[in-house]
Amino acid sequence: MKKGEALQKCRRDRMMSQSQLAKAAGISLRTLQSFEQGQRDINQASAETVMRLADVLEYHPKEIMNGYEDDYEITPPGWEMTAEEIIEQGLYDQAVAFMDEEIRERLHNKLSPCTELEFLEAYMAEHRKKYRTEFILP
Numbered sequence: 001m002k003k004g005e006a007l008q009k010c011r012r013d014r015m016m017s018q019s020q021l022a023k024a025a026g027i028s029l030r031t032l033q034s035f036e037q038g039q040r041d042i043n044q045a046s047a048e049t050v051m052r053l054a055d056v057l058e059y060h061p062k063e064i065m066n067g068y069e070d071d072y073e074i075t076p077p078g079w080e081m082t083a084e085e086i087i088e089q090g091l092y093d094q095a096v097a098f099m100d101e102e103i104r105e106r107l108h109n110k111l112s113p114c115t116e117l118e119f120l121e122a123y124m125a126e127h128r129k130k131y132r133t134e135f136i137l138p
Contacts, residue, residue, distance in 0.1 A: 002038055003038035003041055003042070004035050004036040004037055004038040004042065005036075006063060006064055006065065006066055007035050007036055007042055007053065007064045007065075008036040010057045010059045010063060010064050011036075011057060013057075014057050014058070016056075016057075018032050018033060018036070021053070021056060021057070024056045025049075025052040025053045025055075025056045026052055027049060027052065027053070031049075032053075042064065042065050043065050043066070047097055047098060048097075050064065050065060051097075051098060051101075055100070055101060060131045060133060061098065062133075062136065081136075083117055083120040083121045083124055084117065086120060087116055087117055087120065092116050092120065095120060095135075098135075099123060099127075099135075100127065100130065100131075103123060103126045103127060103130065104123065106126075107119060107122050107123055107126060123135065
């Protein structure tokens with residue numbers, strides 16, 4: 001899959017125009033076009049931009065960044081971590097930044113107060129249910 005094709009396919013699957021997606025995600029139309037045309041690498045975009053696009057399209061960030069073909073290597077080996085490993089390595093705040101906002105807010109309201117580990121484990125379980133894939137830090 002060429003640069004930008006995954007994002008373009010996800011947008012088309014949602015039957016959105018480039019201008020609709022750009023507006024909904026809060027990015028410029030030119031930025032979106034440059035991602036889709038491969039002039040800018042979406043893998044180098046800010047986490048915030050990728051998450052906004054993913055949230056609007058209702059896809060996992062890795063799907064808009066790299067595609068979702070079964071034979072396409074998406075995640076470098078070793079990046080799939082347990083909740084304990086994320087916390088032990090001091091990556092909790094980074095994990096929160098990449099969480100699906102709807103799931104995060106629902107769990108925050110449901111589980112508060114709880115430990116970071118309890119919250120992260122609950123989030124990872126909900127993420128698996130919604131996206132049918134593991135929560136992986138980019």
